[in-house]
Amino acid sequence: MKKSKMTIKDILSINGMGVMIAFIVLCIALAISTDSFLTAGNIMVVLRQSVWVGIISIGMTFIIATGEIDLSIGSVIGFTGMCCAAMMKNYSMNIYLAMVLTLLIGAVIGFLNAVLVSKLKIASFIATLATMQIFRGLIYVYTQGVPIFGLNYPEFQFIAQGYVGFLPVPIIIVIILTIIFWYVMYRTKYGRNVLTIGSNIDAAKLVGINVGRIKTSVYIIMGVLGAIAGMLLTARSEAAVVEAGSGYETDAIAAVVIAGTSMAGGNANLLGCLLGAVLMTTIRNGLNILKVDSSWHQVVIGIVIVLALIFDKFAHQDKE
Amino acid sequence: MSERIPVIEVKGIKKGFYGVPVLKGIDMKLYEGECISLIGENGAGKSTLIKILCGVYTKDEGDIFLYGEKQNITSAEDGKKLGISVIYQELSLFPDMRVYENMFTNSELHKTKKDGFLKPLDIKAMKEKSKEILHDKLNVDIDVNAKVKDIPFSQRQMVEIGRAVLADSKIIFMDEPTTALEDKEKKTLFRIIKDLKAQNKTIIFISHHLDEIFENCERTIVLRDGYAVLEKETANLTQQELVKAMIGKNVDNYYPKVAYQPGEKILSVNNLSSGKVFQNISFDVHKKEVVGIIGLAGCGKYEIVRALFGAHAYDSGEIIKDGKKIKNRTINEAINNKFAFIPAERKTESIFPNREVSWNTTIAGIDHINTKKGLSLSKEKEITADYIENLKIKVTNQKQPIASLSGGNQQKVILARWFLTDPDILILEEPTRGIDVNAKTEVYNLIMEYLAQDKGVILVSSEEEEILGICDRIVVIHNGKTTGIINRSDIDIEGLKTITKFGKAADQGGM
Ligand SMILES: Nc1ncnc2c1ncn2[C@@H]1O[C@H](COP(=O)(O)OP(=O)(O)OP(=O)(O)O)[C@@H](O)[C@H]1O
Ligand SMILES: [Mg+2]
Numbered sequence: 001m002k003k004s005k006m007t008i009k010d011i012l013s014i015n016g017m018g019v020m021i022a023f024i025v026l027c028i029a030l031a032i033s034t035d036s037f038l039t040a041g042n043i044m045v046v047l048r049q050s051v052w053v054g055i056i057s058i059g060m061t062f063i064i065a066t067g068e069i070d071l072s073i074g075s076v077i078g079f080t081g082m083c084c085a086a087m088m089k090n091y092s093m094n095i096y097l098a099m100v101l102t103l104l105i106g107a108v109i110g111f112l113n114a115v116l117v118s119k120l121k122i123a124s125f126i127a128t129l130a131t132m133q134i135f136r137g138l139i140y141v142y143t144q145g146v147p148i149f150g151l152n153y154p155e156f157q158f159i160a161q162g163y164v165g166f167l168p169v170p171i172i173i174v175i176i177l178t179i180i181f182w183y184v185m186y187r188t189k190y191g192r193n194v195l196t197i198g199s200n201i202d203a204a205k206l207v208g209i210n211v212g213r214i215k216t217s218v219y220i221i222m223g224v225l226g227a228i229a230g231m232l233l234t235a236r237s238e239a240a241v242v243e244a245g246s247g248y249e250t251d252a253i254a255a256v257v258i259a260g261t262s263m264a265g266g267n268a269n270l271l272g273c274l275l276g277a278v279l280m281t282t283i284r285n286g287l288n289i290l291k292v293d294s295s296w297h298q299v300v301i302g303i304v305i306v307l308a309l310i311f312d313k314f315a316h317q318d319k320e
Numbered sequence: 321m322s323e324r325i326p327v328i329e330v331k332g333i334k335k336g337f338y339g340v341p342v343l344k345g346i347d348m349k350l351y352e353g354e355c356i357s358l359i360g361e362n363g364a365g366k367s368t369l370i371k372i373l374c375g376v377y378t379k380d381e382g383d384i385f386l387y388g389e390k391q392n393i394t395s396a397e398d399g400k401k402l403g404i405s406v407i408y409q410e411l412s413l414f415p416d417m418r419v420y421e422n423m424f425t426n427s428e429l430h431k432t433k434k435d436g437f438l439k440p441l442d443i444k445a446m447k448e449k450s451k452e453i454l455h456d457k458l459n460v461d462i463d464v465n466a467k468v469k470d471i472p473f474s475q476r477q478m479v480e481i482g483r484a485v486l487a488d489s490k491i492i493f494m495d496e497p498t499t500a501l502e503d504k505e506k507k508t509l510f511r512i513i514k515d516l517k518a519q520n521k522t523i524i525f526i527s528h529h530l531d532e533i534f535e536n537c538e539r540t541i542v543l544r545d546g547y548a549v550l551e552k553e554t555a556n557l558t559q560q561e562l563v564k565a566m567i568g569k570n571v572d573n574y575y576p577k578v579a580y581q582p583g584e585k586i587l588s589v590n591n592l593s594s595g596k597v598f599q600n601i602s603f604d605v606h607k608k609e610v611v612g613i614i615g616l617a618g619c620g621k622y623e624i625v626r627a628l629f630g631a632h633a634y635d636s637g638e639i640i641k642d643g644k645k646i647k648n649r650t651i652n653e654a655i656n657n658k659f660a661f662i663p664a665e666r667k668t669e670s671i672f673p674n675r676e677v678s679w680n681t682t683i684a685g686i687d688h689i690n691t692k693k694g695l696s697l698s699k700e701k702e703i704t705a706d707y708i709e710n711l712k713i714k715v716t717n718q719k720q721p722i723a724s725l726s727g728g729n730q731q732k733v734i735l736a737r738w739f740l741t742d743p744d745i746l747i748l749e750e751p752t753r754g755i756d757v758n759a760k761t762e763v764y765n766l767i768m769e770y771l772a773q774d775k776g777v778i779l780v781s782s783e784e785e786e787i788l789g790i791c792d793r794i795v796v797i798h799n800g801k802t803t804g805i806i807n808r809s810d811i812d813i814e815g816l817k818t819i820t821k822f823g824k825a826a827d828q829g830g831m
Binding site for chain 1: 631651652654655661663668669670671672673674675679683684686687690693694695737
């Protein structure tokens, strides 16, 4: 008995269909109403600007899949970006060594969050809210509000501004990360365990999953991804500014959620979250092209998120 | 005979999921002051029918009349307004809230009569009222200030029942209210049902225990293949007739026990102790043997088996498997030592509700689908399909979420989950809770087949029939201590009930 009775309703209720449709509609609308949107140059701009949120939304998908949250990641981007800049500029460290150390710092920060959440059992919303303040604060403490400028080291610039063939390096990085983490999420025992914990934590313990260890590892992944995003951002602007990455955590959470990943944990749409990240940049980009005042950008983004969520809700209703 | 107006009448109710029909046209009438039993195999659609009547699900077709008037019930809120209370099969309490808060969810008492959003709660009155219902009416000793997650499951069930009593609805649906209850609590519930009938309420009672149906219900409706295939006064029914109507064939042996010749010793538990919970527990398990553990609520029987599986701490004593001393301090260690454990509370401790049947099947034995290239989804599909066939699991599709299966079928998936790990010792906690008579027999058959491969089984149950039906030896626990290890052939059901209750056989009691 073959089931080929896929109704429109079934298609619409696929996770993340909301963001897909929103994205397509938006692209068509922008392509029709502007000349410059659908140019190769502009598409590249959109993709490049999606890189930072895209990278951390991968990590956010893992965190949310376990049923937790990480609000500190925007600050982590800023903090690791600053550390990297400081090591290169203020301590004249070898560029590659500085980058490796930055990844390490990201991992350590992730571990710290994990200790709060899974060892001390502080609700992740509160714990990461606190670390968000701490790391943003530390940026101010170290820089006294003065950006670290002049990071014009070719090897460093390369990761954000270079090309391999016609592809920008940061986009290659995102593609590689996506492939790796897609595989990890959907084709490894580890990924299964992550989702299983989010689905029912008590039952997960009873099938022998080490819940604490998995949660810790997920936060460490998040920290490292935050460090990668932080370096890319710093390398792009050739400076570490105090507010770097601020607000990215909400963008990443939105990207994950509009892709249909439930905040309750237990499911994940990894590719969808990247689309979500691109969607949000596209909106900003489109509004820029349309010369809409930038104060309206947040409003529009908020509305689009709500619409995507309402759509998903309706599509899923009645499945019972 | 005068025409009585039915309290509820349903006509031609139809409902399907994912294009698969479950109810194909149900007609029934319920009258004042009667308790009707709704029975049928797992997946027959009992809970679905109830959920349609109370507004949780929307019907595909058909009409519902209350007191002769057609009603359109589209939400649980509607159902509540029309005077319908439900005790759901899956507990619906809020675990992080207190008992008294759960008793009054969405019908809180206030200090003033005036309307308004901000009127103060009358906490004292709510506590008093909760105590009155739970302590006086239901005879359960529950601290109304305790959080629901901190009280045992049987008491949670009593809170659910208390909530329905409190709501004072005209119509009460009870979907398997007795599965988590101990004997004493069951008796209380049956007394409450009598009271409710005397107050002219209408009750639908669902259970897989036929004796409970004979005890409580005036009329019985049997669901099969989407239709009500039998409706009769319970007094004019026999057990055979009921079972035949339910499953379409006769069952002559509910406990397909195979008494194998026990093999060598596979497990010894020596003087296992855990603080005040249990002390000096000792017993052996041999190959091809089922060892039963029985005892009253709170005697420590569940904690003992959980300690063997690394899910409950123990302070002293030893566990010896195949002649080697092991510790099983963590669940992982126990799994590596080839133990498996199926907990009683399916919803909270076994299933991954939103995940697929296949996922739920392979999660414990995931190494079977782990290859060098990562998880093999085709292998997973194959394994799951095999189990679905061998264990006769009713699914529409192995990718459907396990929560959408009926209780019995969920349990079979969980059995499959652990069979896949090929354990030497299988620990079962109330393995047939909520499972229909037929599926029960199938589960026992599966256990017997599994035993034949030189395995050992430990079965904890609060049902004497089940223990006596399939165990070779029975460990009786009383107040955390072993009071005796009895051979199956040396005791009858009455004897087992007595010794479970009092911790000693009647003739030793100085009578
Ligand atoms: N939300 C749902 N989504 C998909 N299928 C469902 C859903 N709820 C129930 N079903 C299907 O409907 C059928 C009837 O289920 P229901 O829970 O009503 O059975 P039941 O008679 O109460 O069984 P049990 O004795 O095991 O409780 C089952 O095959 C089940 O898989
Ligand atoms: Mg049911």
